[in-house]
Ligand SMILES: Nc1ncnc2c1ncn2[C@@H]1O[C@H](COP(=O)(O)OP(=O)(O)OP(=O)(O)O)[C@@H](O)[C@H]1O
């Protein structure tokens with residue numbers, strides 16, 4: 266007995282001998298994991314920094330403060346206060362005059378035109394809108410911040426290099442001189458760019474906004490959510506709880522998994538052929554976009570919902586069946602409520618995917634240049650990512666910052682949705 | 698490796714290893730149960746019941762009656778099929794895809810495996826307490842009230858409150874939880890959860906109650922309470938209880954059935970079985986020689 270214990274090495278010695286190696290391996294693994302996380306974070310922060318640094322300036326817009334005379338002779342020569350007449354009046358003259366008055370030395374035609382061009386093409390409409398909401402302005406003088414042209418905006422924001430040869434920049438020395446004079450007079454102001462959030466698209470960068478695209482995305486996602494959540498959950502509940510387990514359900518399962526991997530542009534082609542050409546639904550409409558994105562997100566939602574249903578322990582089902590609940594009662598009183606957080610998480614992730622989707626929407630014409638903010642799911646519109654795509658293609662320097670700003674807004678929506686998904690999961694997670 | 702497989706490979710060894718008891722050898726397929734499987738006033742009656750989990754033959758040719766207003770205890774080594782057999786009695790095995798049941802099981806003369814039979818009233822009549830406590834992740838109150846609610850047993854909220862209180866009192870849990878009925882049932886201790894499940898089962902007043910090791914997670918005091926409850930319920934109900942405790946079987950049951958690797962080896966009056974077992978396997982088991 267004594268011999269045996271002495272000859273045999275004590276187990277604890279073996280354990281001790283191997284400890285160092287084990288801990289080293291563990292430390293190595295932890296370092297690799299940490300490295301991966303840090304690398305990922307570095308990439309993400311570089312991306313975010315790049316986008317934010319390019320885009321944040323788009324949230325302010327340069328304005329020029331001018332004293333405008335709402336000249337009745339120009340706005341409403343006949344004094345009838347008829348809005349349709351007024352809308353046709355030459356408001357350009359009203360914005361032109363105070364600026365020319367500041368620089369009386371400007372006489373040559375092309376110089377005058379350059380001076381006029383310092384204000385945005387949208388400035389006259391600013392005045393028109395003011396008169397519309399308050400006709401008593403006619404005949405009065407007001408100090409108004411008028412939107413500057415995008416080139417002036419870029420100059421003020423420092424995106425145009427003053428030292429570059431004149432042929433390489435979009436503003437000449439004379440204009441720079443004017444801007445400097447105006448700046449000295451304190452007339453150049455940078456104001457929060459609320460137009461960026463409410464306006465539709467425009468050829469003029471200083472007037473272009475994401476309002477139309479946000480509304481389009483909203484209607485598109487609304488259609489997607491209203492269709493894909495109930496259909497996805499119902500399909501998952503049927504497949505998981507009620508469908509007989511046979512070759513047909515296996516086939517359906519395989520196909521759903523396959524659909525999740527189909528390139529999204531294929532869904533766009535399908536939507537074009539089915540919804541637009543066959544059913545005659547309008548082009549560029551959020552309704553069609555929503556239908557297409559429903560097709561695309563359904564597999565995601567069904568797979569997530571089935572996983573959530575599967576994770577409900579069978580003992581809960583047995584408990585319900587054991588007291589005499591029917592299959593249906595078991596499923597809807599116990600299983601589905603317990604699976605709901607998982608289903609909602611899957612749905613929100615699907616929605617976030619749909620929000621960022623571009624390719625299939627190009628196929629159904631949501632890439633058109635649309636100025637009006639859509640008022641419903643049947644109006645032609647575009648969506649945020651497509652707006653980003655359109656602006657990224659535009660040559661004007663001012664669209665670069667707007668592209669980045671639109672991306673920031675898109676990312677903010679995505680982060681908000683995903684955070685919401687995480688909170689939901691935490692909130693409703695139950696233990697058993 | 699399942700119990701049966703390991704038993705089979707051990708049985709093939711030419712020389713039995715020391716310490717391997719005769720008890721782990723499977724019985725012949727045409728083995729006849731020792732003792733009288735029938736009773737005069739049977740509530741449930743099983744004839745030639747076989748259960749397969751896929752290829753695995755888990756219950757082999759079992760004939761057994763469950764007498765009215767009686768407690769029948771089912772004992773046997775782990776994995777011998779006690780739970781499986783019990784789950785046949787209210788068709789709980791339907792929920793397992795791979796499980797197939799053959800033979801006839803009748804409740805008051807009505808075949809419960811009849812294609813036309815509705816399992817909902819069957820399970821309301823034949824209630825079950827599961828081996829592992831499985832409260833709903835809802836409040837204690839809702840756990841008990843769920844069954845009466847779906848069956849419409851309570852006409853009013855007051856009546857429902859009464860049912861909840863009565864069931865919890867019978868299960869010996871009322872005093873512990875009466876102040877926190879709105880807290881989740883899953884927040885109770887293991888033993889409390891098991892008593893909650895017992896209360897949930899008796900809340901729908903089933904006529905036959907199947908209990909799968911209801912006291913395995915309970916302390917002696919709670920166990921005594923449950924045994925008292927079983928004794929009390931016996932006056933009106935029929936009870937089948939699976940237990941690993943010989944003492945419990947001896948205390949609460951009138952009849953005892955001993956299972957072994959899917960076979961029903963011996964069945965008889967509890968006092969008979971414990972004082973004078975007729976089959977060698979039964980004797981080995983109850984005297985603690987294996988199991
Ligand atoms: N769902 C299942 N699928 C496959 N085999 C199963 C399943 N449930 C039980 N079995 C097998 O059936 C046999 C009987 O199991 P059962 O649960 O009835 O045993 P038991 O007598 O209740 O054991 P214990 O006393 O440990 O609870 C075991 O060999 C087990 O492996």
Ligand SMILES: [Mg+2]
Pocket residue numbers: 779780781828909
């Ligand atoms: Mg068991």
